[in-house]
Each structure stands twice: as C-alpha cells, then as structure tokens.
Amino acid sequence: MLCVLNSCPRAFRLVPILTFVLGIGIANCRSFGQDRLTKVRNHKSKIAEAGEWIYNDLPAAQAKARAESKPLLVVLRCIP
Numbered sequence: 001m002l003c004v005l006n007s008c009p010r011a012f013r014l015v016p017i018l019t020f021v022l023g024i025g026i027a028n029c030r031s032f033g034q035d036r037l038t039k040v041r042n043h044k045s046k047i048a049e050a051g052e053w054i055y056n057d058l059p060a061a062q063a064k065a066r067a068e069s070k071p072l073l074v075v076l077r078c079i080p
Helices: 010-030 036-050 058-068
Strands: none
C-alpha cells in the first residue's frame, strides 16, 4: 500500500522514526559488552567511593539512621 504523506494517519508516519530510535537504543545497550556481575561490581565501587551508601554493614547503617532520625532502606541483591 502506497500512501501519500498528507493522506497517511499520523501514527503511520511515526513508525519509521520509532523503529529507528528503538534500534539505536537496542544497539547501544548491547555495545557495552559487560555481564551483569561486572556491572554490579562497578556500580558498587562507584557508590562506595561517593560515601552515600553503606554496603554490607547493617549495624553501621542502623546506627547512622538512628543518629540522623531517618528511615533505613535495605536492599537484598542476588547475583545468580
């Protein structure tokens, strides 16, 4: 089916643009080449250097939360 630009519904004109954007996004995600374990370890080292999060020390996190009267968020992660 051939369609002239003015006679096509708006949604059909967006299909090529959306396909291109999604293709770039998928290609970009695959280009990094890191497995999940490497990504988690790299993220952990970045966060630990910043000093904003406490890893693997629940008593220290609880003490800091009590001292600052703030709630505590505990995240349990499993890397299969």
